[in-house]
Amino acid sequence: MKASILIVLTSLCLVSCKRDPNVTNTYQEINDGVFAYFGGDIITMVGDSAQYAEALVVKDGKIDFVGSETDLDEVYPQINKVDLDGKTLLPGFVDGHLHFTSLGSQALAANLLAEPDGKVNTIDDLIVELKQWSSSNDLEIFGGWIVGLGYDDAILGRHPNKTDLDKVSMDIPIMAIHISGHFCTVNSKGLEILGINSESKDPEGGQIRRVSGSNEPDGTLDELAAIPNMFKVLSPTDPEKIDMFLAAAQELAFSFGYTTAQEGRTTTSHETLESFANRGKLKIDVPAYIDYTRPELFDTEWYNKGYKNHYRIAGLKLTLDGSPQGRTAWRTIPYLIPPPGADTDYKGYPAIPDESKVQNIVDMAFENNWQLLTHANGDAAIDQMIKTIGKASNSYGNTERRNTLIHGQYLRYDQIDSLAKYHIIPSLFPMHTYYWGDWHKQIIGEEIGDKISPIKTALEKCGIVTSHTDAPVALPNLMMILWTTVNRVSRSGKVIGASERLTTYEALKTITIWGAYQHFEEDTKGTLEKGKIADMVILSENPLKVDPMQLKDIQVLQTIKDGEIVYKK
Numbered sequence: 001m002k003a004s005i006l007i008v009l010t011s012l013c014l015v016s017c018k019r020d021p022n023v024t025n026t027y028q029e030i031n032d033g034v035f036a037y038f039g040g041d042i043i044t045m046v047g048d049s050a051q052y053a054e055a056l057v058v059k060d061g062k063i064d065f066v067g068s069e070t071d072l073d074e075v076y077p078q079i080n081k082v083d084l085d086g087k088t089l090l091p092g093f094v095d096g097h098l099h100f101t102s103l104g105s106q107a108l109a110a111n112l113l114a115e116p117d118g119k120v121n122t123i124d125d126l127i128v129e130l131k132q133w134s135s136s137n138d139l140e141i142f143g144g145w146i147v148g149l150g151y152d153d154a155i156l157g158r159h160p161n162k163t164d165l166d167k168v169s170m171d172i173p174i175m176a177i178h179i180s181g182h183f184c185t186v187n188s189k190g191l192e193i194l195g196i197n198s199e200s201k202d203p204e205g206g207q208i209r210r211v212s213g214s215n216e217p218d219g220t221l222d223e224l225a226a227i228p229n230m231f232k233v234l235s236p237t238d239p240e241k242i243d244m245f246l247a248a249a250q251e252l253a254f255s256f257g258y259t260t261a262q263e264g265r266t267t268t269s270h271e272t273l274e275s276f277a278n279r280g281k282l283k284i285d286v287p288a289y290i291d292y293t294r295p296e297l298f299d300t301e302w303y304n305k306g307y308k309n310h311y312r313i314a315g316l317k318l319t320l321d322g323s324p325q326g327r328t329a330w331r332t333i334p335y336l337i338p339p340p341g342a343d344t345d346y347k348g349y350p351a352i353p354d355e356s357k358v359q360n361i362v363d364m365a366f367e368n369n370w371q372l373l374t375h376a377n378g379d380a381a382i383d384q385m386i387k388t389i390g391k392a393s394n395s396y397g398n399t400e401r402r403n404t405l406i407h408g409q410y411l412r413y414d415q416i417d418s419l420a421k422y423h424i425i426p427s428l429f430p431m432h433t434y435y436w437g438d439w440h441k442q443i444i445g446e447e448i449g450d451k452i453s454p455i456k457t458a459l460e461k462c463g464i465v466t467s468h469t470d471a472p473v474a475l476p477n478l479m480m481i482l483w484t485t486v487n488r489v490s491r492s493g494k495v496i497g498a499s500e501r502l503t504t505y506e507a508l509k510t511i512t513i514w515g516a517y518q519h520f521e522e523d524t525k526g527t528l529e530k531g532k533i534a535d536m537v538i539l540s541e542n543p544l545k546v547d548p549m550q551l552k553d554i555q556v557l558q559t560i561k562d563g564e565i566v567y568k569k
């Protein structure tokens with residue numbers, strides 16, 4: 001173990017203050033790499049109900065013993081012990097879907113999130129936050145741009161426009177990125193630098209929003225008009241800056257208890273992760289899902305079931321539509337409230353209108369036996385996914401692929417039967433029930449709004465589900481996953497579909513053993529069992545013993561990766 005990491009043990013509040021010869025409270029005593037945790041709730045996550053152990057031994061980065069204190073003393077009579085002091089030990093967290101490299105931008109950019117994760121509840125708040133960030137940060141972090149992440153038009157009442165951002169600066173380019181990651185707004189200088197003007201055409205699968213009654217861009221960009229430009233601004237090219245972004249991403253992930261952090265859609269980020277891993281700087285496990293436009297990356301050494309220096313290519317990513325809260329998710333029936341300028345029969349739109357192209361991509365994944373992660377929010381997009389996977393299954397078979405639906409916000413109950421039929425894992429996003437539950441009910445109606453993220457029905461029909469933060473769409477706060485999945489309470493206090501609540505234990509499984517299963521890693525992660533990697537998290541309280549409404553208040557006190565303490569609160 002590295003002294004720079006383990007020296008934190010000298011001040012750990014988790015270590016007993018009593019001087020027992022078998023209870024360690026100094027770094028030197030556990031530097032041999034063998035020590036036991038005891039004195040708290042150790043939840044193994046094995047089985048269909050909570051199982052507890054009294055003690056757990058870590059040896060050489062792996063779990064060497066899980067059992068009673070009596071058996072521990074017999075097997076390891078002289079072992080050093082770390083007293084949990086009543087805190088809770090769990091397997092390290094495995095989010096079903098997030099964008100790891102983008103966490104660096106979330107950590108470094110202006111925080112435009114609304115309460116409780118930020119302070120931006122009005123357009124004026126957004127302007128203030130961007131001004132404050134620009135006055136206290138080096139603009140070269142983002143190549144001379146002022147950048148903020150996480151504004152929510154459902155809270156602000158509308159998207160900001162270039163006129164709003166021009167109040168921050170007319171001379172410096174500014175980009176404010178929507179909480180969904182599917183929209184952004186730039187100021188007049190930003191439009192100039194990006195080369196977007198009244199003669200610019202909308203790209204396929206995207207839209208340049210215009211000033212009413214003209215072709216003049218108003219600053220807001222949708223979907224494929226936004227995403228490539230966001231990558232330009234958020235993706236550093238200087239090696240030192242790349243390292244700074246990735247180090248910030250890693251630290252943020254560890255601080256929320258992640259020990260495995262998915263890179264949910266990678267294009268150029270593969271090269272940055274490859275370099276970071278090759279130089280031994282990557283400490284968290286990162287399974288990457290390659291965008292369908294870069295299949296050549298599967299011919300590299302990085303496509304493997306095992307990690308090299310904590311990195312591997314795990315599968316293929318396909319995106320079929322956009323954001324439900326942004327009303328670009330593709331539906332079979334119209335939104336009750338269309339976006340500004342849209343017709344009353346507006347249903348969102350597909351990311352890839354040509355279904356034969358989608359079929360070719362899905363066939364490519366099946367033919368090569370690549371795991372396929374499909375972003376589909378609207379039920380029309382999910383229909384497209386099911387249809388193309390159904391055809392590919394008939395042609396290539398469908399054994400142990402673990403293809404996964406990502407998000408599925410407007411997933412219909414009849415479509416869940418098809419997920420079960422084709423063995424597609426539902427990775428849903430119940431955090432929407434808090435952040436946008438009230439908004440969904442406005443734009444799609446009360447009855448359908450209660451059925452967003454139908455995770456309980458999906459579990460009953462499919463046997464396994466995962467949940468996710470989609471960070472940096474939201475903070476990578478896995479306690480909010482628990483709170484929203486168990487309670488399904490909106491910002492206004494309304495319950496959004498009580499019948500779709502999971503139990504707390506089920507919710508924990510979505511981010512531990514089921515998350516590991518989704519990534520083909522259940523043999524090495526996700527439970528506390530002998531022989532598994534010592535990826536663990538220590539929480540301030542036991543999620544199974546607190547009032548469900550208090551779940552979001554639980555703190556991550558330590559994150560342990562391969563037996564080493566990589567984060568301490």
